[in-house]
Amino acid sequence: MVRQSMLRLCLHISLLIGVFQPTYALPHASSSALYGWASANGNDESSQLAPLRGSSTLLGVVQDELSSGNSAEVPQSAYELAPGQAADADIGIPFTFKDTQNPQPIRGDLGSTDPGPRTYAYDRLNPNTFAPPSSDNGEVTQSKWPLGLSHNRILPGHAGWSRQENTDVLPGATAMAGVDMKLAPWAYRELHWHQANEWGIVLNGSVRVQAMNEDGQTFTDDLDVGDVWYFPSGVPHSLQALGLGSEFMLVFDQGNFSDGGTGLITEMFLRNPKEVLSKNLQAPLEDFDEIPQDQLYILNGTPAPKDVKEQTIPGPGGVASGNDSYTYHLSKQAAYETPGGSIKIIDPVNFPIAKMFSAALVTIKPGAMREIHWHGTSDEWGFFLAGNARVSVYEAPTSGATVDFSAGDISYVKATASHYIENTGDEDVVFLEMLQAPRFTDISVAQWLKLTPKQIIKDTLHLPDRLLDNLSPNKQYVIQGNRNLTALSSGSGIA
Known part of the structure; x- marks a missing residue:
């Protein structure tokens, strides 16, 4: 009995020694066949090709390490500069x-080649970020978010989709947020309400809007491309696309707004006991057996009657009209024309119910620019509907950055930061400029120079009389320039 116990003890000791004995060699083929990639003891992380970790001889100085063929320079034969890229960076x-x-990230004699890794599509879309003018300096609040990078919420039955921009993706945009939404023909954005105020503009197609306010006033209207609506916080409403579908941009007066936090009628019904619904609506319990068991958000619907009057239900307070109207047909407003484009302004002066929403819909022709300006009391939330443009933002005291924008991009500029919008393409730029203000206003730099005593300007900026005499005392809004954007490559001439 004692001998058997000793044999068992020796066997246990030998097994323990085998387990804890260090193994430095690669596992044998038989071990690999049994245990796969790791060896039998389970902690020798190596393969039959190479160890997982390198030797300690690689630490520190290694003689003759460098390879003469490993260059960080891109040879001139492998790239070319864009027209105007070699011009003086100060221009x-x-x-x-x-x-x-x-x-390549080169402008004049600034910069150097970039051998990669790179995503060329980003470089092509953002030349002024990749190769900025020398006037850029310091750090400016991030001013761009492409909606193409926003997560798209797509709905069943091809009913539509929705994507948004808020401080999650554009942290500096604290005053406003945007939601881009598409409804298929006859689809609804279900009955809902918001904690934020909502301003909307139709981008494509047409839509029927319906609402009821606290006074029992109702409102129903059909809107076309370019038309606008506004619903104050808490006012319940719904949207239904008409026969060709509709896409619209919604702007909310909270930078951290999320459309996922919207109050929905489906969710409200689900969060109340059926007994309460029965009592409140004076209906038998079985009437609630088929209510949706989840929110709908966007849903397909029955075609609406052609005549909007068929869905206009007057309430105890009547139908909202005049200054109480929730829509404005901006598409029918004549634009203010300038040599470089046009501008339409919609604010509480002509759309009274939208008390703090002021906007300009700006068209900028090729070679033209929205003049250098700033807004005194409001940040600017912008949306590019068409074309390609660049914007330089100056933030006090010394920071400046130039950013490229194209259709589908959202821009954001802080209050009192100067900026312009310059068309850099060969088609019109169409741009929505939104403020949280009771009236659309801005400070025009050119007007400021003209209306300041000439001697002050000359002593400060050393500008010649011919320049100052040529300025207009009126705002220009959009200024036409040379359609040949590289006309100043030689260092002289007028843009």
Whole structure:
């Protein structure tokens, strides 16, 4: 008995020694076949090709380490500069990488080649970020968010989709947020309400809006491309696309707004006991057996009658009209024309119910620019509907940045920061400029110079009389320039 116990003890000791004995060699083929990639003891993380970790001889100085063929420079034969890119960086000529082979972060004598890794699509879309003019300086609040990078919420039955921008993706945009939404033909954005105020503009198609306010007033209207609506916080409403569907941009007066936090009639019904619904609506319990068991958000619907009057139900307070109207047909408003484009302004002066929403819909022709300006009391939330443009933002005291924008991009500029919008493409730029203000206003730099005593300007900026005499005392809004964006490459002439 004692001998058997000793044998068992020796066997246990030998097994323990085998387990804890260090193994430095690669596992044998038989071990690999049994245990796969790791060896039998389970902690020798190596393969039959190479160890997982390198030798300690690689620490520190290694003689003859460098390879003569490992260059960080891109040879001139492998890239080309865009037209205007070689001009003096102080001129800041706008250029594009549209037809440029292997774009490089060079402007005049600034910068150097970039061997990668790179995503060329980003470089081509953002030449003024990749190769900024020398006037850029310091750090400016991030001013751009492409909606193409927003997560898209797509709904069953091809009913539609929705994507948004808020402080989650554009942290500096604290005053306003945007939601881009598409409804298929006859689809609804279900009955809902918000904690924030909602301003909307139709981008494509047409839509029927319906609402009821606290006074029992109702409102129903059909809107076309370019028309606008506004619903104050708490006012319940619904939207239904008409026969060709509808896409619209919604702007809310809370930078952290999320459309996922909207109050929905489906959710409200689900969060109340059926007994309460029965009592409140004076209906038998079985009437609530088929209510949806989840929110609908966007849903397909029955075609609406052609005549909007068929769905206009007057309430005890009547039908909202005049200054109480929740819509404005901006598409029918004549634009203020300038040599460089046009501008339409909609604010509480002509759309009274939208008390703190002021907007300009700006069209900028090729070669033209929205003049340098700033807004005194409100941040500017912008949306590019068409074209390609660049914007330089100056934030006090010394920071400046130039950013490229194209259709589908959202821009954001802080109050009192100067900026412009310059068309850098060959088609019109259409741009929505939103303020949280009771009236659309801005400070025009050119007007400021003209209406300041000439001697002050000359002593400060050393500008010649011919320049100051040529300025207009009126705002220009959109200024036409040379359609040849590289006309100043030689260092002289007028843009």
